[in-house]
Amino acid sequence: MKAVLDACVLYPTVLREILILVADAGLYTPIWSDRILAEWRHAASRLGPDQQAIAGAEIALLRERYPANLAPDGGQAAAGFDWPDPADRHVAEAALASGAELIVTANLRDFPRRATATLGLRAVHPDEFLTGLFHQSPDAVARAVQATHDRAQALGGTATLRELMGRARLSRLAKAMGRAGV
Numbered sequence: 001m002k003a004v005l006d007a008c009v010l011y012p013t014v015l016r017e018i019l020i021l022v023a024d025a026g027l028y029t030p031i032w033s034d035r036i037l038a039e040w041r042h043a044a045s046r047l048g049p050d051q052q053a054i055a056g057a058e059i060a061l062l063r064e065r066y067p068a069n070l071a072p073d074g075g076q077a078a079a080g081f082d083w084p085d086p087a088d089r090h091v092a093e094a095a096l097a098s099g100a101e102l103i104v105t106a107n108l109r110d111f112p113r114r115a116t117a118t119l120g121l122r123a124v125h126p127d128e129f130l131t132g133l134f135h136q137s138p139d140a141v142a143r144a145v146q147a148t149h150d151r152a153q154a155l156g157g158t159a160t161l162r163e164l165m166g167r168a169r170l171s172r173l174a175k176a177m178g179r180a181g182v
Helices: 013-023 032-046 049-065 087-100 111-117 127-136 137-153 162-168 171-181
Strands: 002-005 029-031 102-104 122-124
Touching: 002 049, 002 087, 013 087, 013 137, 029 087, 032 049, 032 087, 087 102, 102 127, 111 122, 122 127, 122 162, 127 137, 137 162, 137 171, 162 171
Parallel strands: 002 029, 002 102, 102 122
Antiparallel strands: none
């Protein structure tokens, strides 16, 4: 399964790391476009030039690690739909160009069901997406979450695993993992 990762799920480090580790486990193929990556860099730049530089380095690493995961986003297949934010149409175009079925985004209101369904796409929140993957492959998702938490701890983080997941807005995943005893 292919899923386009919107900039709003790439920019928060914890969420991005979990999503990429789950992809590394073979549960899905992440897709992005030049414009999505540029939006991530722009969001980071609001926190200052250091954060923009860090985002640039992380983007370069993703491009090197996943050279085939870059999709064009300049098509016209999604034109003519009533997008709440027409500037987000490029995300749907990347999904269509790559053959992705899903758009993983925290901004669901920007991808109305009527437009996405007509295009054969579905927009899902990252919490719903990861919870679904957890139900399919609990060990792989739990390892990704734990590895991300371990890395945060090694970098001086003090948040518990549940707190980290709460900050990443992964409450449904945290509950599913808790019910499973993970």
